[in-house]
Amino acid sequence: MWQRAQEAEVPVWLIGQGSNLLLPDEGLPGVTLVTTSLRKVKWGDYTVQVEAGYSLARLAQEAGERGLSGLEFARGIPGSVGGAVMMNAGAHGGTIAPHIMNVTALWADGTLKKVEKTELEFAYRFCSLRGHAWVLEAELMFSPGDRKRILQNMKENLKMRKLNQPLEKPNAGSVFQNPFGDSAGRLIEAAGWKGRSRGGAQVSNKHANFIVNTGNAKAKDVLALMEEIQKDVQLKFGITLQTEVAYLQRSTKNDARCAMHDARIEGEQSSQND
Structure with a gap:
C-alpha cells in the first residue's frame, strides 16, 4: 500500500x-x-x-x-x-x-x-x-x-488528572503549550475564557486549556475558539500561545506527521502546570 x-x-x-x-x-x-x-x-x-x-x-x-x-x-x-x-x-x-x-x-x-x-x-x-x-x-x-x-506515584498522577481535567467530555487534550514560566490554562482563565463557546466547542469549566465537545462540535468551531483565545491572550498579556494540538489540513503537504491519536479523543495531561 x-x-x-x-x-x-x-x-x-x-x-x-x-x-x-x-x-x-x-x-x-x-x-x-x-x-x-x-x-x-x-x-x-x-x-x-x-x-x-x-x-x-x-x-x-x-x-x-x-x-x-x-x-x-x-x-x-x-x-x-x-x-x-x-x-x-x-x-x-x-x-x-x-x-x-x-x-x-x-x-x-x-x-x-x-x-x-x-x-x-x-x-x-x-x-x-x-x-x-x-x-x-x-x-x-x-x-x-x-x-x-513507582506504582504509588502513578496512582497519584492518575488521581490528579481526574481531578483537574475534563475527562468526562470528548476533547483533544491540552490545546496550547505552556509559555516559559507560566501556564496556558491560567492565562486563558485570567482572560475570561472559561465556559465560553463557539458552536459545539466550549472552553472547559474544569480546565481552561481544554476545549470540549458539547455534543456537535466541528473542527471549525475548535479552530475559531483557538484563534480568538490566542488573540485575546496576546492583547491582554503580551504572550503568544503556541498550539499543542496538531491540526492536519487537506492543504498540508504530506509532512510525515506522527501524532498521538486516541480513537475516543480523550484528554492528555501534557504538563504539570497546564
Whole structure:
C-alpha cells in the first residue's frame, strides 16, 4: 500500500491513537494509516523495544509492575508510543526524551533507518523527526526502582488528572503549550475564557486549556475558539500561545506527521502546570 501510494503521488497520513490531534471536518485526502497493529513489545532487564502503536499508558504501567522507573509521568497520558516520541510527550515535570535510546523511522521516500538518540533533538513538545519521518519503533531505557513507590506515584498522577481535567467530555487534550514560566490554562482563565463557546466547542469549566465537545462540535468551531483565545491572550498579556494540538489540513503537504491519536479523543495531561 505504501509503495503504491507513493507511486501514485497520493498523500499518506500516519496516526496513532489521536491525542492532541484535530482533523478537518471534510476529512483528509489520500491514504490514512493507523498504527494500532504495531504493538509488539520486547522487554530487557532495564530496556524495552516497543512498536509505535503500543499504548503509552499501558507501557508505563507494565514498566512500573517490573520495578522500572522513568515513565511514571506517562501513566495518565492516552496515546501511542510513536506519537509520544514525536511530540516528546510529558507531564508532572517529566518527558519521554531522556529515556529514548534509539528509534526506527520511515521517511517519505520509503527509507527505513534506525536513528540513535545522539542524532535527535528534543525540546518542549518537539522532536526533530517531526515533519520528516514516521516513528515505527523505539527502544527505551529505565532505571531500577522501588516497585511500590513507582506504582504509588502513578496512582497519584492518575488521581490528579481526574481531578483537574475534563475527562468526562470528548476533547483533544491540552490545546496550547505552556509559555516559559507560566501556564496556558491560567492565562486563558485570567482572560475570561472559561465556559465560553463557539458552536459545539466550549472552553472547559474544569480546565481552561481544554476545549470540549458539547455534543456537535466541528473542527471549525475548535479552530475559531483557538484563534480568538490566542488573540485575546496576546492583547491582554503580551504572550503568544503556541498550539499543542496538531491540526492536519487537506492543504498540508504530506509532512510525515506522527501524532498521538486516541480513537475516543480523550484528554492528555501534557504538563504539570497546564
